[in-house]
Amino acid sequence: MGILHTPVLVDEVVSILGTKLDGCYLDTTFGGGGHSRALLHHLAPTANLFVSDRDPVAVNLAQQLAATDSRVAYDTAKFSELAQILSKRELRAFDGILMDIGVSSMQLDDAARGFSFLRDGPLDMRMDLTQGETAADWLNRASFNEISQILNEFGEERDTHRITKAILEARPLTSTTQLVRVINQAAKVRDSRKHVATRVFQAIRIYLNDELEELRKGLLIVGQFLAVSGRLAVISFHSLEHRIVREQFLSWSAVKLPAKLPVRGAQNRSMKIIERGIQPSTRELQINKRASAALMQVIERVE
Numbered sequence: 158m159g160i161l162h163t164p165v166l167v168d169e170v171v172s173i174l175g176t177k178l179d180g181c182y183l184d185t186t187f188g189g190g191g192h193s194r195a196l197l198h199h200l201a202p203t204a205n206l207f208v209s210d211r212d213p214v215a216v217n218l219a220q221q222l223a224a225t226d227s228r229v230a231y232d233t234a235k236f237s238e239l240a241q242i243l244s245k246r247e248l249r250a251f252d253g254i255l256m257d258i259g260v261s262s263m264q265l266d267d268a269a270r271g272f273s274f275l276r277d278g279p280l281d282m283r284m285d286l287t288q289g290e291t292a293a294d295w296l297n298r299a300s301f302n303e304i305s306q307i308l309n310e311f312g313e314e315r316d317t318h319r320i321t322k323a324i325l326e327a328r329p330l331t332s333t334t335q336l337v338r339v340i341n342q343a344a345k346v347r348d349s350r351k352h353v354a355t356r357v358f359q360a361i362r363i364y365l366n367d368e369l370e371e372l373r374k375g376l377l378i379v380g381q382f383l384a385v386s387g388r389l390a391v392i393s394f395h396s397l398e399h400r401i402v403r404e405q406f407l408s409w410s411a412v413k414l415p416a417k418l419p420v421r422g423a424q425n426r427s428m429k430i431i432e433r434g435i436q437p438s439t440r441e442l443q444i445n446k447r448a449s450a451a452l453m454q455v456i457e458r459v460e
Contacts, residue, residue, distance in 0.1 A: 163262055163444070164191025165392055165451045169435050170255060171199045173455055174390055179203040180252030183243075183382070185236060185375065186210060187219045188261035196253075197226060207248055209234040211284050211366075212264065235285075236375025243382060250384035256391045258372060258398050260284075260362060262447060268333075272362060274354035277334040282358075284366045292361050296336070297329045311369070311397065312360025315346045320357060359395065369397060376405045380428075383458040388431060394450045399434075406430050406456045431455040 164170075170192050174182065178201040184193045187210040197206060208219045208231045219231035234242045236256075243249075264284075265273045271281035271292060280293035296304070305321040308314040323343035330336055340354045347353060363369060376391070383389055391402045409428035432455040437448040 163447075164189075164195065165257070165445065165448045166435060166437055166441070166453050167192055167195045169453060170390055170392075171195050173432065173435075173453075174253035174255060174388055175199045176386075176388070177252040181205045181248070181250065181384075182207070183248075183251045183254045183379070184208045184257075185234075185239060185255065185379065186257040186261075187215045187231070188212075188257065189215070189263040190218055190222055192255055192257060193219075193222065193229070196255075197228060200228070202228070204228055205230070207231070207243070207246070207251075209239065209242065211235045212261075213285065213287060214267075215261070215263070236371040236378065239375060240378045240381070249382065250387065251379075251382055252384050252387045254379050254383060254387070254389045256372075256375060256379065256389070258391065258393045259368070259395075265447075271333055272358070274333060274337045274352060274358050277332060280330060280333055280336060282362045282365050289365060292336075292365060293329075293331050295365060296324060296361070301325060307364045308357055308360045310360070311363040312356035313396070314356040314360060316344045319343045319345060363397075369401060372398060372401055373405070376402065380405075380409060385458055385460060388455055388457045390432075390453055390455045392451055392453045394452075399452055399454075402454050403433075406454060409456060427458065427460055428456050429459050431457050 175196055182196060182204065184206065187193055187208040193206060193208050206229050208229060210216050210219065211234065213233065216231060216233045223229040223231050232242050260272050264270050268276035268278035271278045280291060280296065282292040283289050301321055304324060305317045308317045308321060314320065320340055320343045323339045327339045337354045340357050344353050379389055393399050393402055410430050432453065435453040437451055441448055
């Protein structure tokens with residue numbers, strides 16, 4: 158089966174994570190499987206790869222991959238459910254873990270999912286189509302204060318008041334095209350580098366899927382499943398995600414000592430930061446413009 162999307166920073170992921178060819182690896186965001194397939198191509202026949210995703214469509218693709226490669230096992234899981242899933246399968250230590258945050262190309266390219274402001278489709282935006290309310294459900298019932306708070310907090314939208322007012326006046330909303338039209342007519346502050354609907358769609362998607370809280374929980378969980386010398390690579394796509402990952406990595410890599418304790422010499426850390434911010438190369442950006450906002454941070458367990 159062919160790769161259904163273009164994975165971001167795939168060469169960097171393989172070179173940084175795949176240091177133990179016969180090791181045990183975890184891809185927590187399988188998506189279309191691009192990163193997993195690249196890792197499998199690099200790893201030895203004796204390696205193992207466990208993959209998970211919260212999107213049933215992605216899990217179905219993972220199932221198909223597992224049917225053709227005995228090194229692969231899979232399950233359905235949000236980040237916050239990983240500890241239970243991994244413990245149930247008696248998976249305790251990974252040599253490399255990947256978290257590729259946010260919406261995948263596969264989801265963006267499917268108009269029926271409602272993630273893309275460039276395609277006409279239903280206002281859905283759920284990562285898991287089997288549960289939770291859709292973007293239309295929420296937008297058509299939420300108050301002015303609720304909507305404006307979400308657009309401001311998760312989208313950092315600068316035209317929050319005008320756009321929220323326009324949404325309320327245009328209700329009921331049912332399609333992505335309707336929402337884009339409303340945003341376009343209401344927004345006065347423009348950013349030449351972004352589509353006018355980018356921040357609003359981002360904010361709604363993050364809110365509906367509880368993405369930032371899932372990221373926080375997921376980081377704490379996978380950190381417990383890193384083997385000694387194991388590496389965790391996190392690819393994020395906007396400042397809110399970048400910040401959460403950076404702060405967690407700094408917390409893990411800090412020396413924790415009692416206050417005012419006189420100490421000399423190097424101090425042991427359980428983790429060390431390997432990469433603070435790898436970005437796509439010019440060549441990759443020429444092939445995949447969606448990679449432009451990607452940032453990969455990597456940390457390694459040292460004891």
